[in-house]
Amino acid sequence: MQRSFIREILEHIGEGVISFAGGLPDDAFFPLRELKETAIVALEDPGTLQYGSSQGDLALRKAIAGAYTRRGVPTRSEEILITSGSQQALDIICRALSLQSVSVETPSYLGALRLFEMLNISADKIELDDEGIAKEGFEQSFTYTKTAYLIPDFQNPSSLRYSRSRRKQIAQIIQEQKGILIEDAPYSELYFHRFLPPISGMIPNQSYHLGSFSKSLAPGLRIGWIRASRERIDTLLAVREAMDLHSNTLAQKMIALWLERPDAHWKHLELLRHNYRAKMLRMAEALERYLPAFRFSRPGGGMFLYGTLPGVDTRALVRACIPHGVLFVPGAEFGGDPDTIRFNYTHPSPEEIDEGIRRIAEVLGKR
Amino acid sequence: MQRSFIREILEHIGEGVISFAGGLPDDAFFPLRELKETAIVALEDPGTLQYGSSQGDLALRKAIAGAYTRRGVPTRSEEILITSGSQQALDIICRALSLQSVSVETPSYLGALRLFEMLNISADKIELDDEGIAKEGFEQSFTYTKTAYLIPDFQNPSSLRYSRSRRKQIAQIIQEQKGILIEDAPYSELYFHRFLPPISGMIPNQSYHLGSFSKSLAPGLRIGWIRASRERIDTLLAVREAMDLHSNTLAQKMIALWLERPDAHWKHLELLRHNYRAKMLRMAEALERYLPAFRFSRPGGGMFLYGTLPGVDTRALVRACIPHGVLFVPGAEFGGDPDTIRFNYTHPSPEEIDEGIRRIAEVLGKR
Numbered sequence: 001m002q003r004s005f006i007r008e009i010l011e012h013i014g015e016g017v018i019s020f021a022g023g024l025p026d027d028a029f030f031p032l033r034e035l036k037e038t039a040i041v042a043l044e045d046p047g048t049l050q051y052g053s054s055q056g057d058l059a060l061r062k063a064i065a066g067a068y069t070r071r072g073v074p075t076r077s078e079e080i081l082i083t084s085g086s087q088q089a090l091d092i093i094c095r096a097l098s099l100q101s102v103s104v105e106t107p108s109y110l111g112a113l114r115l116f117e118m119l120n121i122s123a124d125k126i127e128l129d130d131e132g133i134a135k136e137g138f139e140q141s142f143t144y145t146k147t148a149y150l151i152p153d154f155q156n157p158s159s160l161r162y163s164r165s166r167r168k169q170i171a172q173i174i175q176e177q178k179g180i181l182i183e184d185a186p187y188s189e190l191y192f193h194r195f196l197p198p199i200s201g202m203i204p205n206q207s208y209h210l211g212s213f214s215k216s217l218a219p220g221l222r223i224g225w226i227r228a229s230r231e232r233i234d235t236l237l238a239v240r241e242a243m244d245l246h247s248n249t250l251a252q253k254m255i256a257l258w259l260e261r262p263d264a265h266w267k268h269l270e271l272l273r274h275n276y277r278a279k280m281l282r283m284a285e286a287l288e289r290y291l292p293a294f295r296f297s298r299p300g301g302g303m304f305l306y307g308t309l310p311g312v313d314t315r316a317l318v319r320a321c322i323p324h325g326v327l328f329v330p331g332a333e334f335g336g337d338p339d340t341i342r343f344n345y346t347h348p349s350p351e352e353i354d355e356g357i358r359r360i361a362e363v364l365g366k367r
Numbered sequence: 368m369q370r371s372f373i374r375e376i377l378e379h380i381g382e383g384v385i386s387f388a389g390g391l392p393d394d395a396f397f398p399l400r401e402l403k404e405t406a407i408v409a410l411e412d413p414g415t416l417q418y419g420s421s422q423g424d425l426a427l428r429k430a431i432a433g434a435y436t437r438r439g440v441p442t443r444s445e446e447i448l449i450t451s452g453s454q455q456a457l458d459i460i461c462r463a464l465s466l467q468s469v470s471v472e473t474p475s476y477l478g479a480l481r482l483f484e485m486l487n488i489s490a491d492k493i494e495l496d497d498e499g500i501a502k503e504g505f506e507q508s509f510t511y512t513k514t515a516y517l518i519p520d521f522q523n524p525s526s527l528r529y530s531r532s533r534r535k536q537i538a539q540i541i542q543e544q545k546g547i548l549i550e551d552a553p554y555s556e557l558y559f560h561r562f563l564p565p566i567s568g569m570i571p572n573q574s575y576h577l578g579s580f581s582k583s584l585a586p587g588l589r590i591g592w593i594r595a596s597r598e599r600i601d602t603l604l605a606v607r608e609a610m611d612l613h614s615n616t617l618a619q620k621m622i623a624l625w626l627e628r629p630d631a632h633w634k635h636l637e638l639l640r641h642n643y644r645a646k647m648l649r650m651a652e653a654l655e656r657y658l659p660a661f662r663f664s665r666p667g668g669g670m671f672l673y674g675t676l677p678g679v680d681t682r683a684l685v686r687a688c689i690p691h692g693v694l695f696v697p698g699a700e701f702g703g704d705p706d707t708i709r710f711n712y713t714h715p716s717p718e719e720i721d722e723g724i725r726r727i728a729e730v731l732g733k734r
Contacts, residue, residue: 022418024417024418025417027413027414027416027417028413030413030416030417032410032411032413032416035410035416036406036407036410039403039406039407039410039617040403040406040407043399043402043403043406044399046394046395046397046399047394048587049394049397049399049402049585049586049587049588050391050392050394050397050585050586050587051389051391051581051586051587052587084451084589084611084614084615085611085612087609087610087611087612088610088611091609091610091611095485111608111609111612114608114609115609115610118462118606118609214418218416218417219416219417219418220415220416220417220418220419220615220616220617221416221615221616221617222451222611222612222613222614222615222616239485241478241481242454242458242478242481242482242485243454243455243458243482243610244451244452244454244455244458244589244611245452245454245478245589246589247451247589248451248587248588248589248615248617248618249587249588249589250406250587250588250615250617250618251615251617251618
């Protein structure tokens with residue numbers, strides 16, 4: 001198994017290099033002071049450093065369950081399993097279900113595709129249209145796989161968000177075919193205009209909803225979760241215990257304490273939404289100015305701008321860009337066409353966005 | 368797959384219950400104040416909360432590599448992979464090697480046995496003698512498996528430590544047969560008298576040495592590591608990335624900062640050795656006083672007292688003990704005989720040790 005292109009790039013980022021490659025949140029918005037305060041409180045209690053519950057810190061599970069309930073999906077703490085990020089959540093589910101095949105969007109999240117490959121799970125790839133995964137293709141595929149892995153909100157890498165009607169159609173197909181949905185939702189709260197309810201909420205007993213604090217708070221803490229029925233969570237628990245016992249207890253307590261602060265997380269999300277939207281617009285303008293050949297539509301949330309440079313081999317382009325200190329991920333890495341690109345706009349500064357796009361245009365112009 | 372008996376017990380421990388069940392360190396010795404200081408320093412840097420390296424924090428890997436080198440096993444930071452505890456380390460290795468079968472001690476660590484079961488790895492069980500895993504049985508088994516999972520220092524659950532000569536014999540067999548050793552070493556630094564060099568050090572290119580801060584510092588941080596050749600580590604990295612990207616970065620930085628303090632970790636280990644030895648002696652005396660039928664030998668380190676209550680079904684005994692507020696793990700859970708028991712002496716207080724053993728004797732007397 002080869003290592004991922006993205007992770008290799010991330011590990012080689014140096015001074016002066018502008019990266020549009022990773023799915024990194026903006027460091028400047030980490031609530032460092034507040035999280036330090038939570039760490040200090042959590043470390044008053046020696047229990048924070050002892051072995052913990054495999055299912056996860058109860059206060060944290062209660063807070064997450066409460067957020068679902070407020071979003072219209074009634075949820076109890078028993079229906080939440082804390083994981084070390086949603087990458088691990090997917091690994092736990094795939095192993096617990098002994099999955100053989102799964103219906104997925106194409107292009108899709110590389111980490112999921114690589115995990116399926118490692119587990120010898122056959123990924124049946126279905127194209128996206130303007131409203132989400134193509135309905136007919138999905139229905140045909142799902143008849144055989146009975147399991148779907150989907151990212152309906154600001155999909156990685158395309159940033160596409162499923163329409164309300166497509167969500168209903170997909171839920172109906174899964175319900176009728178008595179199958180299972182794995183809904184990966186790391187970007188769902190990073191909308192620029194409005195929230196759309198998850199597909200899982202329509203089929204709460206036939207779904208796993210994967211959430212994460214990596215995009216909404218801090219990826220280094222490696223805390224995510226799975227929402228599923230009590231019975232499903234119990235099945236996952238035995239597998240999870242054999243994998244790594246439980247997630248870091250300090251990080252769980254820190255986040256639980258952070259969520260206890262009135263409005264703190266909500267205000268933080270509003271800050272991210274506002275700033276990420278401004279950065280998205282900045283990048284869209286830079287692209288229109290320096291790279292007018294790049295075809296894209298402005299996303300309604302998430303962390304990526306995805307589009308096409310017609311006729312350009314973007315793998316060759318990124319190789320040519322590296323010596324000029326600018327990085328991005330060719331869409332082909334995610335299963336997209338050879339002339340597609342995924343740009344991350346959340347991590348670079350506004351000035352880096354302008355300069356990075358300018359450099360890419362310069363490299364392209366010289367070819 | 369059933370959930371583990373031990374984990375279920377741990378989750379049901381309540382007020383007034385004396386537990387000799389888990390492999391829990393003593394909360395009283397967690398260096399809370401010092402770790403709080405490291406957290407405060409680590410959280411000055413927003414990088415602590417960002418995505419990190421899959422291989423692990425470089426300063427932490429350097430410190431661990433340095434400790435191996437000082438112990439006579441020359442090691443570079445590239446030869447260390449940071450994991451979320453050694454349970455995960457074993458999972459990574461098993462998946463990367465696509466193991467089919469493995470030679471193991473019996474009894475052995477339940478978490479490893481359960482992982483092998485989950486991965487459909489056939490565990491070939493070999494009895495222990497006074498010096499370690501029985502040499503002839505091991506040699507026969509290893510001819511077929513070519514892979515061994517061993518805990519040579521204060522083995523869980525038996526607390527047996529391999530003799531110097533058995534270590535050499537095992538290393539020689541593995542070398543001659545061109546096989547692989549997975550050496551699990553969570554208790555190696557918790558010796559009461561002297562350190563013995565690991566088997567891995569004799570066959571550094573044919574081994575994975577698994578270390579952990581769970582027993583020597585704080586299990587809640589979920590930080591362990593693998594020492595192996597550069598080539599082997601590279602193979603593990605691709606698998607690890609697909610599993611959960613990387614370990615909690617805050618915990619890694621905290622431990623790296625803790626290890627930078629001159630002598631802090633060494634003094635901490637000395638404190639643990641001294642106190643755990645005193646607790647072991649306290650338990651040995653309580654057993655001799657209240658449960659003279661219990662046959663055991665005093666361990667030279669680690670966290671457990673293991674022995675036999677001849678003719679007593681210890682699974683039935685622990686069930687009878689639960690209403691009386693005292694818990695232990697029957698040796699049969701680890702593959703031991705039905706009349707064996709593993710007692711943990713590190714977590715209970717000295718008074719709880721006396722009272723717990725007294726209660727068990729009382730329950731036994733009434734049957």
